[in-house]
Amino acid sequence: MGETSEKSPSGVKYFRLSEIEEQKSIKSTWIIINYKVYDVTKFLEEHPGGEEVLREHAGGDATESFEDVGHSTDAREMAGSLLMGELHPDDRHKIEKPQETWVTPVADEYRRSFEMSFLRVNQVSSATDAIVDQTRDQTRDQTRDQTSGPDQDVEAPAHLSQLHLDNEHFTTISVLTITHHENVDAAVLLSRRGHAVVTPWFRSTAARRGPMSRSLLQFHAGGESPSPGQTAENGRGENEEADEEEDLDDEADASQLERFMRDRRRARSLPAYPAALLDGVPESDSRKRVKFADSMGLDLASVKHFSALEEPQIPSKVLSRHRSFPPQELFTDLCHSFTSSLDRLVSCFPEPLDTERRVQLLRVCLEKITITHFEVRGQIRVLCGRRVKEVGVRYTFNDWLSHVDAQALHVAAEESGTVGERFGFTVYTPPFMDPSSAVHFAVYLKSDEGEFWDNNEGRNYTLRYRCMGGTSAAFT
Numbered sequence: 001m002g003e004t005s006e007k008s009p010s011g012v013k014y015f016r017l018s019e020i021e022e023q024k025s026i027k028s029t030w031i032i033i034n035y036k037v038y039d040v041t042k043f044l045e046e047h048p049g050g051e052e053v054l055r056e057h058a059g060g061d062a063t064e065s066f067e068d069v070g071h072s073t074d075a076r077e078m079a080g081s082l083l084m085g086e087l088h089p090d091d092r093h094k095i096e097k098p099q100e101t102w103v104t105p106v107a108d109e110y111r112r113s114f115e116m117s118f119l120r121v122n123q124v125s126s127a128t129d130a131i132v133d134q135t136r137d138q139t140r141d142q143t144r145d146q147t148s149g150p151d152q153d154v155e156a157p158a159h160l161s162q163l164h165l166d167n168e169h170f171t172t173i174s175v176l177t178i179t180h181h182e183n184v185d186a187a188v189l190l191s192r193r194g195h196a197v198v199t200p201w202f203r204s205t206a207a208r209r210g211p212m213s214r215s216l217l218q219f220h221a222g223g224e225s226p227s228p229g230q231t232a233e234n235g236r237g238e239n240e241e242a243d244e245e246e247d248l249d250d251e252a253d254a255s256q257l258e259r260f261m262r263d264r265r266r267a268r269s270l271p272a273y274p275a276a277l278l279d280g281v282p283e284s285d286s287r288k289r290v291k292f293a294d295s296m297g298l299d300l301a302s303v304k305h306f307s308a309l310e311e312p313q314i315p316s317k318v319l320s321r322h323r324s325f326p327p328q329e330l331f332t333d334l335c336h337s338f339t340s341s342l343d344r345l346v347s348c349f350p351e352p353l354d355t356e357r358r359v360q361l362l363r364v365c366l367e368k369i370t371i372t373h374f375e376v377r378g379q380i381r382v383l384c385g386r387r388v389k390e391v392g393v394r395y396t397f398n399d400w401l402s403h404v405d406a407q408a409l410h411v412a413a414e415e416s417g418t419v420g421e422r423f424g425f426t427v428y429t430p431p432f433m434d435p436s437s438a439v440h441f442a443v444y445l446k447s448d449e450g451e452f453w454d455n456n457e458g459r460n461y462t463l464r465y466r467c468m469g470g471t472s473a474a475f476t
């Protein structure tokens with residue numbers, strides 16, 4: 001078998017890339033993940049993600065796709081049983097791709113062009129030492145690659161003003177707050193692997209923020225930094241003074257940052273972080289360095305935010321992934337058919353009352369919900385009456401230990417024969433939910449006449465997460 005029999009000093013069998021590439025037939029399917037070679041031929045039919053995705057990568061490198069899915073520990077252990085050996089070290093460079101920057105698709109209403117921006121951490125609450133990392137160097141390299149975006153005026157780069165990290169899953173960001181001067185419609189967090197998470201754009205109520213128990217990315221828009229009193233419960237008290245001191249530091253840094261952004265427009269090959277900012281912080285500096293991670297647990301290197309100038313690029317692989325999980329209409333009138341049509345989801349919706357009556361009764365009511373693999377989209381019917389201030393959904397992933405308000409956008413005016421106007425919202429479901437966990441939510445209307453709620457007659461609406469086939473679980 002010639003080269004195939006070559007082994008590492010530790011006895012690992014090495015395969016040349018050419019040999020692996022030959023294994024993409026009906027009879028045999030090999031893939032490479034993190035330079036390890038797997039024979040997935042017998043696993044094709046069993047693969048919970050489908051045969052097709054494995055075949056697509058037959059004979060080649062599937063690392064990125066494998067990691068993007070956020071495979072579980074079970075999946076990784078399972079892969080061990082399919083392991084054949086490793087890609088020969090001399091061939092590894094052949095499968096290395098240039099870093100690419102891509103974003104996951106966002107809802108149409110959020111789809112905007114983006115410009116490069118970057119963040120600094122100036123306040124970290126409830127962070128554990130375990131997350132302290134050497135991320136700056138990585139970030140610098142990655143961001144340099146990404147700064148070749150459109151040459152736009154970036155007078156006011158976004159900066160990270162608060163970051164609350166989940167102690168339990170310290171690789172995930174629980175609540176991330178960005179303050180910035182312009183209004184933006186969506187934000188994308190990029191990982192070192194190029195993976196991205198798009199958050200729904202909404203104005204959160206800063207005062208209500210608290211540490212979430214699951215991965216959740218949350219952005220605060222609107223130009224004003226939240227006041228210190230608005231930070232989450234953790235990290236206050238004795239840290240308060242230190243935080244304030246750090247705020248002062250940050251003001252000083254801000255001018256350097258602005259200078260850097262100006263320079264960047266002149267010379268794009270500059271490092272993405274101002275040297276003064278990087279070098280000014282000695283290695284022994286006691287400030288925390290934070291390793292960012294997206295909701296898949298992948299490292300984050302930079303933050304992009306959208307302005308109204310350019311369409312984001314959506315790679316075909318992302319679109320195809322989304323096509324594999326088409327949205328399912330769950331109910332059009334109120335969720336009578338919800339439990340019966342989707343036995344994988346358990347819900348606590350009320351007996352169906354027609355939307356017309358409910359909206360007249362409550363002024364606001366949940367009309368429809370659509371669930372995909374990644375998100376829950378809902379439609380709210382609102383009796384507008386006096387001036388509407390805000391329509392939205394309040395939801396929780398942790399049984400109301402904390403919650404988030406997401407604003408709904410106006411989608412349709414009153415139609416003849418129906419009462420009220422329609423608003424739409426999107427809630428992105430975190431991938432690391434326990435099989436027993438649920439999303440609880442209620443919808444609200446804030447108007448000049450007061451606050452009105454449809455909370456399912458006090459019980460709230462609930463979508464339960466159910467395990468399928470032992471290892472996989474989904475919100476579909």
Ligand code: HEM
Pocket residue numbers: 031038040047048049050053054057062065066069070071072073074075076078079082471472473474
């Ligand atoms: C040795 C290779 C692989 C093994 C053992 C494996 C195993 C699994 C398992 C056990 C699941 C269920 C969810 C979980 O436990 O994470 C899963 C889901 C999935 N896998 Fe893989 N997988 C492999 C490779 C791949 C590759 C290369 C791709 C993409 C190109 C892929 C795409 C998916 C998708 C899309 C899902 C569904 C995700 C979901 O339902 O959340 N898998 N895989």
